[in-house]
Amino acid sequence: MSTPYYNCNTNHGTQPQPVVVQGYAVDTSKTNGTVAAYEPPGRVPLHLEPYSQLPERQERETDAKFRDVAWALLFYLHLGVVAYLTAVNVPTMANIMGAGYAADGNNNQAQEEDDRRHLQDNDNNNQGWNNYNYNNNNNYDNISVNLPATLSMVALLGLSGLVLSTLALGFLIVAAETLIKVGIVASIIMCLLGGLLSLVAGQLMGAVVGLGMTAMLAWYACGGKTSVGSLFLEMEWNPWLPLYIIFVLDLHKSPVLFFAFIKFGPASPLPPVTWSRPPRRFEKI
């Protein structure tokens, strides 16, 4: 197994081991090996020690060869099976469906007559669907779709989506830091909104979680402004503490929260779904 850089022992060599990318040694004379070359101007450079002062890396150059070949073959085999199933089953299903629809067309009229007689019987007995009248021209069967307009809209939205995505990528590149900041602020706002909404809805657990996360995120965002925050920064790990906690909560998506909401959620569960309306083929008078 290849040993990466971070497993290096205490041997400090004077010459660095070759940098290897995908099994190919990179020409270290042309290598930056630093973050500094890509830092925007005006920043504190994150320049690192020259290579001669780095610990010896014991990485072995990996050979450019196929890895885990059996799994690749299995994947291709699986695609072959899917293709076979498509070729065999789709025509079979199409034939059955086609034959079924052809036969069904002959039976439809008789079925509708049965429905009409059944409805009239119920009307006469003042039972069942007595407040409803059979009407084949109900709203559900008469949904009209403006197909050209729909297709035009889909095409335009697809085009605008492509343009917007490209613009947004440029925006991401230009304003990456701003987005991170806005992302944190947006998280605070969302947590606050979630907490307040839960509070209004009477869900205590949701309110506690939402407001608690708001407080933690706000503390994190404001930590650097105070001397205490600076001290935390110097201690290196403390500023991350809130996010560690958030991560643990987040890791979840989350059995704990989910269970808590089920257990302590709405006091009265939703009523069971009951059949409170007639079939769609019957329209209220």
Next chain:
Amino acid sequence: MVTAATAVRENLGLAFYAYVSFFLTFGWAVWWAATAISTLFVLGDCHADGTCDQPTNGLVVFLLFVSYYWAVQVIGNVVHVTTAGVTGTWWMQPPSTISSSSCCSPTVRDSWLRAMTYSFGSICLGSLIVAIISAMREFVHMLRENGDSMLACCAECLLACIESMAEYFNKWAFVFVGIYGFSFVEAGQNVIGLFKSRGWTTIITDDLCDRALLLTSFLVGLVNGLVGLLLGILIGMGEGVPVALAALYVISQESLLYFRFVEEKRGCANTILSCCMLQNRLYYRLILMLYIVECRIQRLQ
């Protein structure tokens, strides 16, 4: 993330692969749906009216789910490994020595070829692990729809957690695959070693990137949804609530679509973090982390 953005800017050819992967995923979903529906139809001796003589075979359904998720994961991870390879090369070599601004540049093309050849088996193996977990979760979800129980609910939640963790682990493992061409097992061992030796701070940094990317995704979806709303009103497709609901649907779908696209950028961030941590000693990692914290907090002031 700033460095990742620079990497993307100097390797814009990667965007081509991100777009292609999206269309591939869509095409695969259509193909798989046709196959799955027809297979279940035939195996169940179903009729045109929807009634079936045979019960649905659970094993077949499970395998179909595995098939779907496996291919989806493979398509996405090929892009991820390609990104890792390109970004790794970019990191190790100054931009003047390489050129990868077009989709067919040697750096991007070679990285993609390595992902599709030497590393493809590793990608398939890692993707299969996640696919099996995803299929199990989907299967349990189906069981819950037929008859819910607390046990099934807990099982689904547990599987969802395992799925998230496996996806997260894979994300880092594929960075090693992309940079070094390791096998998946070797890459996994290296990820564990990386986390042990460098701590979990990386996760937090990565999480911040995700927040920014998700925000951008939402903004793109929001703008496109509003465009849809205006178009709907102008074309006269409807009024009021229906069009607004349609616009909301577009917003959510666009957000997901764009988030898929910017995952490429997240791959860059992961690779850069890995390179930084691998290449430098702990002291420099601390400097980097403090620097990131400082920059972010100063900007918030």
